[in-house]
Amino acid sequence: MTQPAFGTGDASYQAAGGIDGLRRLVDAFYRLMDENPEALAVRQMHPQSLDASRDKLACFLSGWLGGPRLFSERYGPIAIPAFHAQWPIDENHSAIWLNCMEQAIALQDYSAEFAEYLLRQLRVPAQRIVQASRARHPQA
Secondary structure (H helix, E strand, O other): OOOOOOOOOOHHHHHOOHHHHHHHHHHHHHHHHHHOHHHHHHHOOOOOOOHHHHHHHHHHHHHHOOOOOHHHHHHOOOOHHHHHOOOOOOHHHHHHHHHHHHHHHHOOOOOHHHHHHHHHHHHHHHHHHHHHHHHHOOOO
């Protein structure tokens, strides 16, 4: 029996290891952001304590990848680009975020196919966030 394609049902959520796998990914992501001096500009957009940020990102990824919609259950409706538009986020910030996420993905026990798929999919909201921020902060 073949696995359903990523993006179908909860196939991506399962490939990521469910909520436990997503929490490991998010933990690695924020650890890398803390350790990488080049990520400082993006890290400074987050609160000192990353506990809430970790939970929100893992919960968002759960629903976004076809698993339980934990973010809306815990935090209410979500509008990712609109929320992030409060900060002047440009292509450089987006590249830093995606670089930390790419490194975090590489540390997981994901298949090469899923790792590539996940990073490709994450580029979409990352670009939308830049566009929403640019609309709100045209001089940035």
